[in-house]
Structures are given as C-alpha cells and as structure tokens.
Amino acid sequence: MMEHVGQRIREVRKIRRLTVRQLADRCAISVSLLEKYERGDRNPAPGTLARLARALKVGPERLTGQPYMNGAETDDQVQAIIPDLRRIMLTYDSPDDLTTAPRPLPVLEAEAEQVARMRQDGRYVPMGPLLPGLLAELTHVALAARGQEQKRAYWWLARAYRASNSLAHKLGYHDLSMTAIERVQWAADRSGDxxxxxxxxxxxxxxxxxxxxxxxxxxxxxxxxxxxxxxxxxxxxxxxxxxxxxxxxxxxxxxxxxxxxxxxxxxxxxxxxxxxxxxxxxxxxxxxxxxxxxxxxxxxxxxxxxxxxxxxxxxxxxxxxxxxxxxxWELPEGLAAERASHHHIDVANARLTEGDRRGAFRSLVRARELSPNHVRFHPTVRASAATLVRLDRAQDDTISGFARWAGA
Structure with missing residues (x-):
C-alpha cells in the first residue's frame, strides 16, 4: 500500500514544526477531523486539501503525491510525451521546423475535434500521443496564415492547448498545466472569438x-x-x-x-x-x-x-x-464520460464519509466503468481506495484489487 494523503499531511506538518491543533486552527477544522485525515480514516475534500496545502506552504500536489509513477502512468505513450509538450509550449511563438509540411487546416480541425472528445471522455492514454504533432502543425499553420484562416487556426490551437492542460493536470504536472492555460489564452486572444x-x-x-x-x-x-x-x-x-x-x-x-x-x-x-x-x-x-x-x-x-x-x-x-x-438519481445517457465519472468519484467520497463503504466502492466501480483513465489518474480515487482497504477487516480481494489497479 502506497503512502496516503494523511501521511503526507503529517510529514509536512512535522517538517513545519506545527502541532495538530496549530494546523487545524489555521485551516478552521477540528483537531479530531485532522487526526482522522492523518490516520487515513477520512479523506479531505478538495477545498480542505487546498487549505491544508496553503497552511503548510506547499502545493496540493505535494499532499496528493503527484505526478504518479505506477501502472498505466508509466506507459510510454502517456509519460513520454511530457518532454515534447514542454518543448512545444516553450517554443510556442517560434516553433521548431517541421520535417514535412503541415496537413491542411480542415484535416487538423477534424483531429482537434477528436482530441477534444477524448478529453471530455477522459481518454488520456490514446489522446496523449496525438497532442505534440497536432500542436506543432496547428502552430505552423496559424503563424503562416492570414485573415480568417489564421483566426480559425488559433481557435483550434486554443482547444488543443486546453486538451494539453487537462492531460498535464490529470497526470499531476501542475506547472505544465499552468503553462498550457497561458497558451490557451495566447491562442484565444488571436482567435478573435x-x-x-x-x-x-x-x-x-x-x-x-x-x-x-x-x-x-x-x-x-x-x-x-x-x-x-x-x-x-x-x-x-x-x-x-x-x-x-x-x-x-x-x-x-x-x-x-x-x-x-x-x-x-x-x-x-x-x-x-x-x-x-x-x-x-x-x-x-x-x-x-x-x-x-x-x-x-x-x-x-x-x-x-x-x-x-x-x-x-x-x-x-x-x-x-x-x-x-x-x-x-441516475445520470442521463450521453453525458461527457469524464463529467459523469467525476460525479461518481465525489459521491464515493461522500459515502465513505458517511460510513457506507459498500456504497462508496460501488460508486468507484461505476466511475471506472465510465472513464477508466480518468479514475486511475484521480487523487481522490487513490485516497478513497486506500481508505477502503485499511478499513476492510474482511480483506476483500475485490477491493484490494481495485486499490492496486488505482495505484493506492
């Protein structure tokens, strides 16, 4: 079982030489709740996690342990593109030369639309390898074009950078995510929209x-x-x-x-x-x-x-x-898979807080059915799965198997 969020909170708290009461007071939570977090019996909500990170003077990713390096996250087709994305975002307005001419804008638009749909469905593993080439080609087209074609190229480039932001954020590369957001703004400002x-x-x-x-x-x-x-x-x-x-x-x-x-x-x-x-x-x-x-x-x-x-x-x-x-309540069919999956992740955490472990696990499984990549990369899933294993006296292989799959 990997180190959980609560252990990291306790570790950084001790580095900062804060008592449990001092940190709890700074975050406006009870001492007993903070103790539950540190033991791993409860998982902090996103807002509480942000307050804890701020009080401890670290980024939230320090407490969640991102970026993750296990399971699908070590797959070359996901992790190997990060250096290329960093390079492209650094050279965004003066890109490296292409070995071949970029494809026509309508072709790039079709691929960008496919990437956008993958982003909304949380399919990061197949989406990732498409991004570096798409960004490079759209950049060259946008810089070389004029008039409405140029604005259109920048419009699609903004969407491609948005997908890059999502990928970087989900994998835990938050510095790269922030750079991607800046590039979305840069392209959007030139799109005229x-x-x-x-x-x-x-x-x-x-x-x-x-x-x-x-x-x-x-x-x-x-x-x-x-x-x-x-x-x-x-x-x-x-x-x-x-x-x-x-x-x-x-x-x-x-x-x-x-x-x-x-x-x-x-x-x-x-x-x-x-x-x-x-x-x-x-x-x-x-x-x-x-x-x-x-x-x-x-x-x-x-x-x-x-x-x-x-x-x-x-x-x-x-x-x-x-x-x-x-x-x-059941979500309607056709909703973006990542949005639906995120809902079930939130509900799982709520059920766990209320002591409904079976219900929490059912919600996590449903989230995985909808968007496996999204679930596997999500810090709340890892924290919830780890908590379920720690509280599972029966040592259910199904729960422990899910936790291993999630990297918890």
Missing part, C-alpha cells in the same frame, strides 16, 4: 480555485460574468454564450462552497439553473462546457459535499431518484 477568450480565463480561474486562491478567482469569474453580459446583443445571449455563462456560474458556486459560503453557493446555483432553463432545459456541449440541467445538479451535489454536508448530498440524490422511480 470573445467566448474562447472567456473560456481561457475560466480555465485560469479553475486553477486558482484548486490552489485555494478564492478571492482572486472570485474577482476573475465575476469579471467574466460582467463581460458576458456586456457581449450580449440587446440583453439576449446565444446558446453558446449561455452555456459559457452557466459554466462560469457553476464555477463560482464551487468556489463559494469551498470558501465556506453555502448561501452564496446556493445563489450561484440558482442563477445557473435559470440560465439552463432559459437555454431550453437542454444539456449542451458548447465550448466543451457540458452545461445544462444535469450539470447544474452535479454541481449542486458537489457543492454540498465541499461544504461538508455529505448527508444532505446523498439525501438529494435519493430524492431525485424517486422522481425517476429509482433508489437514487
């Missing part, structure tokens, strides 16, 4: 939230909301603009939940719900945002979990399930 520019800044705000920079992220997201309102022709947003606006509102809801502001989180969820209704009550995929009624509900559950109200989160799932004639 205001919504792509908003999308790029939205990604930056997401990175701020992950590091616990809530006030900065709040300012950025509120400015984006104001910018979207300014862009609306005669106060009427298009469906793509509504989807982007909805995504911004949902990100604000998660921010407020992690910052201990449940009332504000609920207000933002209400605003996002209204945007989804105004868009016709349909789930959409504009600008890879997966916005609609389903994602609003997913974020409602996530916000409750992030505020520590795991009991209410699970009760809400049962309530919605009754409307479907089921024991618990």
């Amino acid at each position: 205001p919504l792509m520019q908003v999308t790029a800044t939205y990604l930056k705000a997401g990175a701020m939230i992950r590091t616990g920079s809530y006030s900065s992220a709040r300012r950025v997201l509120e400015a984006l909301e104001a910018e979207l309102t300014r862009l609306a022709p005669e106060e009427s947003l298009t469906d793509p603009a509504l989807a982007v606006q909805g995504a911004v509102l949902l990100k604000l809801a998660i921010l407020e939940a992690r910052d201990g502001q449940p009332g504000r989180a609920a207000q933002r969820l209400d605003e996002a719900r209204a945007a989804a209704v105004f868009m016709g009550g349909r789930d959409s995929d504009h600008y890879e945002m997966s916005f609609g009624p389903t994602n609003v509900r997913i974020h409602e559950i996530a916000a409750l979990i992030d505020t520590g109200d795991t009991e209410q989160a699970l009760a809400r799932l049962r309530e919605w399930g009754e409307d479907q004639g089921r024991d618990e």
Whole structure:
C-alpha cells in the first residue's frame, strides 16, 4: 500500500514544526477531523486539501503525491510525451521546423475535434500521443496564415492547448498545466472569438480555485460574468454564450462552497439553473462546457459535499431518484464520460464519509466503468481506495484489487 494523503499531511506538518491543533486552527477544522485525515480514516475534500496545502506552504500536489509513477502512468505513450509538450509550449511563438509540411487546416480541425472528445471522455492514454504533432502543425499553420484562416487556426490551437492542460493536470504536472492555460489564452486572444477568450480565463480561474486562491478567482469569474453580459446583443445571449455563462456560474458556486459560503453557493446555483432553463432545459456541449440541467445538479451535489454536508448530498440524490422511480438519481445517457465519472468519484467520497463503504466502492466501480483513465489518474480515487482497504477487516480481494489497479 502506497503512502496516503494523511501521511503526507503529517510529514509536512512535522517538517513545519506545527502541532495538530496549530494546523487545524489555521485551516478552521477540528483537531479530531485532522487526526482522522492523518490516520487515513477520512479523506479531505478538495477545498480542505487546498487549505491544508496553503497552511503548510506547499502545493496540493505535494499532499496528493503527484505526478504518479505506477501502472498505466508509466506507459510510454502517456509519460513520454511530457518532454515534447514542454518543448512545444516553450517554443510556442517560434516553433521548431517541421520535417514535412503541415496537413491542411480542415484535416487538423477534424483531429482537434477528436482530441477534444477524448478529453471530455477522459481518454488520456490514446489522446496523449496525438497532442505534440497536432500542436506543432496547428502552430505552423496559424503563424503562416492570414485573415480568417489564421483566426480559425488559433481557435483550434486554443482547444488543443486546453486538451494539453487537462492531460498535464490529470497526470499531476501542475506547472505544465499552468503553462498550457497561458497558451490557451495566447491562442484565444488571436482567435478573435470573445467566448474562447472567456473560456481561457475560466480555465485560469479553475486553477486558482484548486490552489485555494478564492478571492482572486472570485474577482476573475465575476469579471467574466460582467463581460458576458456586456457581449450580449440587446440583453439576449446565444446558446453558446449561455452555456459559457452557466459554466462560469457553476464555477463560482464551487468556489463559494469551498470558501465556506453555502448561501452564496446556493445563489450561484440558482442563477445557473435559470440560465439552463432559459437555454431550453437542454444539456449542451458548447465550448466543451457540458452545461445544462444535469450539470447544474452535479454541481449542486458537489457543492454540498465541499461544504461538508455529505448527508444532505446523498439525501438529494435519493430524492431525485424517486422522481425517476429509482433508489437514487441516475445520470442521463450521453453525458461527457469524464463529467459523469467525476460525479461518481465525489459521491464515493461522500459515502465513505458517511460510513457506507459498500456504497462508496460501488460508486468507484461505476466511475471506472465510465472513464477508466480518468479514475486511475484521480487523487481522490487513490485516497478513497486506500481508505477502503485499511478499513476492510474482511480483506476483500475485490477491493484490494481495485486499490492496486488505482495505484493506492
């Protein structure tokens, strides 16, 4: 069994010469809860993990142990592309020469669309090897083209850099992820598309939230909301603009939940719900945002979990399930696999907090069925699987096998 999050928290706490009470006070949590984290009996929610990392003056990845180096993560087709991505992002505006001429822009657009779909489905292993060549070719086309073709090339380049950001973040290369976000912004600014520019800044705000920079992220997201309102022709947003606006509102809801502001989180969820209704009550995929009624509900559950109200989160799932004639709410078919998988990972952690180990394991298995790459690279999965093994007195081979597969 590998070192777990709690062991790393304890290790860094001792390096910083802090007592359990001192660290708990700095993070506004109870001593008993911090002790549970350090023993590995409970797993900190993302917001709590960010507060702990900030109090300990380390990055969150120091506590999660990323980047991971076992199992599929050591597969050459995933790890071997990291140096190429670093090189391409360093030479983004003065790229290395290509050995052959780049493919025509329509061909590159088709491959970029395929990559975007892989990103949304969490298929990082097959996606990774496509990225270096795609980025290089799109860069050469964008720098050489003029007029609308150049703007179009930059638009697709922004999407390819977004996929690179996701890959780097999921593998735990957070410095490379931040560089990728900067390159998304660089390409978006040259695309001439205001919504792509908003999308790029939205990604930056997401990175701020992950590091616990809530006030900065709040300012950025509120400015984006104001910018979207300014862009609306005669106060009427298009469906793509509504989807982007909805995504911004949902990100604000998660921010407020992690910052201990449940009332504000609920207000933002209400605003996002209204945007989804105004868009016709349909789930959409504009600008890879997966916005609609389903994602609003997913974020409602996530916000409750992030505020520590795991009991209410699970009760809400049962309530919605009754409307479907089921024991618990089931996601609709066709939702982006990574988004659906992430929901089940959150629910697994909530079940574990409430002492439902069997239910937690079922949720983890369901998450793996939807997006194996996403699950295997996710730090919460590793932490939850490790906790399940430690608490499993019966030593269930199924649970231990899952934990080994996840690298826990």
